[in-house]
Amino acid sequence: xxxxxxxxxALFGGLVPFLIGFFAGIALLVFARTWFLGSGNxxxxxxxxxxxxxxxxxxxxxxxxxxxxxxxxxxxxxxSWAPFGRFVRHGYKTWYGFCFGMILTASYAVYGVKGLWxxxxxxFPQILLYIPAFVLLCHISxxxxxxxxxxFGTAGIRQLLTGIGIVFLLVLAGCLVxxxxxxxxxxxxxxxx
Numbered sequence: 001x002x003x004x005x006x007x008x009x010a011l012f013g014g015l016v017p018f019l020i021g022f023f024a025g026i027a028l029l030v031f032a033r034t035w036f037l038g039s040g041n042x043x044x045x046x047x048x049x050x051x052x053x054x055x056x057x058x059x060x061x062x063x064x065x066x067x068x069x070x071x072x073x074x075x076x077x078x079x080s081w082a083p084f085g086r087f088v089r090h091g092y093k094t095w096y097g098f099c100f101g102m103i104l105t106a107s108y109a110v111y112g113v114k115g116l117w118x119x120x121x122x123x124f125p126q127i128l129l130y131i132p133a134f135v136l137l138c139h140i141s142x143x144x145x146x147x148x149x150x151x152f153g154t155a156g157i158r159q160l161l162t163g164i165g166i167v168f169l170l171v172l173a174g175c176l177v178x179x180x181x182x183x184x185x186x187x188x189x190x191x192x193x
Contacts, residue, residue: 014093014138021094025101033109056187062179069130069171076137077164080144089141096134121189126182129174137167 072092079088107115140163147156 014135017090017093018097021097021099022101023097024094025098025103026105028098029102029105029109056183058180058183061183062175065178066172066175069175070168073133073137073167073171076141077144080141085141085145089138093138118189122182122186124182124185126174126178129170129177133167133170133174136163136170140164140167 076089076092079085082088103119104116107119109115111118140160143156143160143163147160
């Protein structure tokens with residue numbers, strides 16, 4: 001019973017930094033709306049519509065996205081060995097929550113409910129692969145910190161390597177979907193937006 005309670009607490013504890021970032025992003029955009037969305041027209045209808053007519057090189061997009069995503073994975077794995085690895089993990093969660101809160105709020109402020117659909121379309125379907133990859137990466141990062149402090153066993157190393165392999169496969173699949181599938185969906189949708 002205690003093990004289940006600890007797992008629930010760990011799951012909730014893992015959501016707290018994300019939620020703090022999420023609400024901080026919403027609050028920042030609400031209080032500084034004119035600065036973010038004012039004269040610069042960050043998410044203006046004309047700019048968004050014109051994006052739909054860009055010529056996207058899917059191979060370049062794939063390798064660009066792959067570089068960005070793998071950099072995050074490698075950095076989190078490497079910094080898990082450091083004593084401050086936990087803070088890095090929570091920092092990433094907070095940052096992703098902050099960005100998501102700002103994007104949702106900005107989209108809603110400019111386009112209303114239609115803007116929320118825009119965000120969903122821009123994130124789908126790769127988000128279905130990135131979320132499990134990030135959750136597993138955070139779990140592995142925590143396990144590396146624990147095992148590093150207490151010493152590694154053969155079974156622990158095998159589990160970590162398997163988990164790391166799964167994370168890399170999920171991220172690679174997410175990058176493929178983002179580069180080759182999502183880009184087509186977004187371009188078609190933006191032409192009608």
